[in-house]
Amino acid sequence: MLHARLYRCWCPGLSSISICAVLGVSLALPSTVAADPLGECQLTSPNQVAVTACLQADLAAADQVMAGALQRLQQRADELDQVTGRPEARAAVDESQLQWQAFRESDCRVRFALAAGASGAGHFALSCAISRSTKRCRRRSMAS
Numbered sequence: 001m002l003h004a005r006l007y008r009c010w011c012p013g014l015s016s017i018s019i020c021a022v023l024g025v026s027l028a029l030p031s032t033v034a035a036d037p038l039g040e041c042q043l044t045s046p047n048q049v050a051v052t053a054c055l056q057a058d059l060a061a062a063d064q065v066m067a068g069a070l071q072r073l074q075q076r077a078d079e080l081d082q083v084t085g086r087p088e089a090r091a092a093v094d095e096s097q098l099q100w101q102a103f104r105e106s107d108c109r110v111r112f113a114l115a116a117g118a119s120g121a122g123h124f125a126l127s128c129a130i131s132r133s134t135k136r137c138r139r140r141s142m143a144s
Contacts, residue, residue, distance in 0.1 A: 036127055036131060037055060037058050037126075037127045037130040037131060038051075038055065038123050038124065038126075038127035040054075040058075041054035041055050041058065041123075041127075048119065048120065048123075051120075051123060052122065052123065052126070055123060055126035055127060055130065056126065058126075058130050059126055059129050059130050059133070062129075062130045062133040062134050062137075063133055065133075065134075065137055066133045066136060066137050069137050069140055070093075070097060070140075073093055073140060074090060074093055074094070076089075077089035077090040077092070077093045078090050100136060103132075104128075104129060104132045104133070104136075107128065107132065108124075108125045108126075108128035108129050108132065109125065111124040111125055111127075111128045112124060112125040
């Protein structure tokens with residue numbers, strides 16, 4: 001049976017939900033949904049290698065949604081800058097994104113470090129990055 005993990009995000013400038021579906025194959029659809037990306041991947045993957053691949057695919061999907069939302073926000077900022085004649089909005093959006101990316105990397109590095117090199121430590125870091133990206137996209141759309 002095909003199982004899809006969906007990352008949804010209301011994105012600025014769109015009236016519908018942008019959805020990135022990452023498909024995984026499982027024999028049975030789990031009756032409960034895990035609260036985090038790592039839990040979802042563990043439910044649908046037969047081994048650690050498959051969990052890693054699942055998380056990497058989910059991160060790519062989450063980052064793709066984020067990139068689309070960022071591009072739309074940058075376009076809005078460019079339009080505002082053009083109307084006002086001040087190049088402040090785009091610069092603020094770009095700086096905010098750079099600082100957020102540094103935060104995500106640092107925060108997720110802590111999760112990796114706290115796993116003390118145990119097997120699956122990389123899974124914690126990947127799951128963290130996925131969660132941070134989906135939350136960022138939701139927060140950006142609420143601010144628009």
